[in-house]
Each structure stands twice: as structure tokens, then as C-alpha cells.
Amino acid sequence: YQRRVRGDTRRAVTVSKDGTWRVYNTDVSWHLNEDPKLLVSGEYSTDDTQGMAHVTMSPDGRIVAIATSNNISLYNSDTAEQIDTLIGIHSDSITRLEFSDTGKYIFTCGKDKTVRVWLSRAGMRRDVELWAESLKSATNPSHKERLKTQIAETTARLAELAALC
DSSP: OEEEEOTTSSEEEEEOTTSEEEEEEOOSOGGGTOOOEEEEEEEOOOTTOSSOOEEEEOTTSOEEEEEETTEEEEEETTTOOEEEEEOSOSSSOEEEEEEOTTSSEEEEEETTSOEEEEEOHHHHHHHHHHHHHHHHHOOSHHHHHHHHHHHHHHHHHHHHHHHHO
């Protein structure tokens, strides 16, 4: 179906009509005829696919987003675990899917002739996980405090968003 290579990462993602998606490490020695290396492979639901599936990857390469019909599924690009789903977000099929440059938002275009912007809760949860890992090894008191503040603020915002859904 589709492939996407991020210019700012060393990863590429593909999605196939057989219901699989794959992330490849493209940081290879092309002059030595090395092929990209498969990092992870996952499956997505093809039950609701009307036409083609669309795929994109967050700027940091941590999240894969796949649009089928009028739904989006988000996956951890390291583990292939599904981490979020946005259901029925357009009245017709999604035709384009992109992350913002920061990865904070997901933009979608649909056959319903609308463009929509979505806050990436999956990206926010992933940030909290990374900040918690960084906190374990942080030695500078001001850095620790900043990480704690970021974790608390983002966790609170995620709770607010969950209450709205």
C-alpha cells in the first residue's frame, strides 16, 4: 500500500494490504549494498478498510500511525504494541495522515473534504515514559525538578483528556 520515510530520522515505515506494517532502520551503508534492517513488524485491522491504508511516523520515529477507513490506530514503533485508537474521526475515508513537526498533533484529510487536527495522546504518554526513565538517571537537581514538573503537567493533561472522552 504505502511507505513513508522521515527525512529527520533513520527509520522508514511501510503498510501492506495483508494487514501488516513494518519499521526499518535505513541507516545502512548503501555503498556496500546493505539493505535496510527490519526493526519491528506489527499487524493492523483490515476489517474496516475502504480502499487503501495510510501510514506515517512521528518525527522522532517512536510512533506509527495507520489510517484505515475513518479510523486511526497508533502503535509503539519499538514494540508494535497498539497504544491508542481514534474511531470515526471523519464522515468518510481518511485520504492523508501526517504528524506535526513536533509530533504533538496529527493532521488528517478526508474524502468528506475536511482537514482535522488531533492532539496525540499516544505521544504525550510516550513522553511521560521517557521523562520517567530520564529522571532515574538525572543527577542535576534542577533537571530532576523540571522532569518531575513535565511528568506531572502532562499526566494531569492526559487525565483531563480522558475525562472528555
